[in-house]
Amino acid sequence: MKKLVLFIALVVFLGLHSRAQQGLQAGAVAPGFSGIDQNGKKTSLKALLKTNKAVVLFFYRGQWCPYCNKQVKALQDSLQLLTAKGAFVVGVTPETTENIAKTVKKTGAGFSIISDKNDEIMKAYGVNFMMDEATFTKYKSFGVDLNNSNGNNRRTLPVPATYIIDQSGKVKYVHFDPNYKKRASIKTLLAEL
Template structure:
């Protein structure tokens, strides 16, 4: 994949794998999700440990750049986050799902407007998954759980790196 991070830096997986032993790629739903913010904060708090193993941490989200800025403010994230504007990266990793109308309305009732947050009307979110991709481009580790409350632990990630 190729995308632009929050700083306007062009990020390509192929380029990252030339420079690093591995990439920790994670998908998150948005700045409105407390479980996402907790996980991002944990990744940030352990960033030095992860990078000491020559890993590059990168997040992917459908939310707008404005909302990525809110995520960074809430979590102090110091790593790249890419807006997956057209859901292409989510689709490539098989983590995208379409929220049904009833759930969309329920979220809106909670004050979470995905159309505003993501800047589109698709109602698509990622399963909050985490991948470790090694230098040869092979996926070495996957944490994929439709239960958005469950995330890959830092302990597991460091063991897998």
């Protein structure tokens, strides 16, 4: 019975956010972005597209999310395959740089990860949503404190979306699913590059 109640709550939660969020569509012009990655290097879409055939831009919720860590690890494990196709991988998270360091330690990520501390990149790509009070309280009871993780009290998270942006600056591929358990597969990304 408890599992059924949790399942219904999850369906309602995802349903509310799926109606509110659409994300960018394939063919759209990708919004420019820039930020400082975990290595202190300035990263901008404009500069990356000058030197790479494509950018794989993905949004993840945080180092506390096991599905996010699995995705980051898979991208790292396949980084040579992705770069061989001319792609540059960039992750975006609302978390602080200190928590990005935890992600890197857990996953071995060697690609750029940017802290979207003002939610600007998430908003530009239409992947941001505000966690409601009940869900925030539930996460906190599981030891996830978004205020601490993100360094603010906005409770903003991204839909874990992935975009491939081609050299012309257009979105070539989109994986956008409000179900945080579903992520773009490496096989699909390689096929789309």
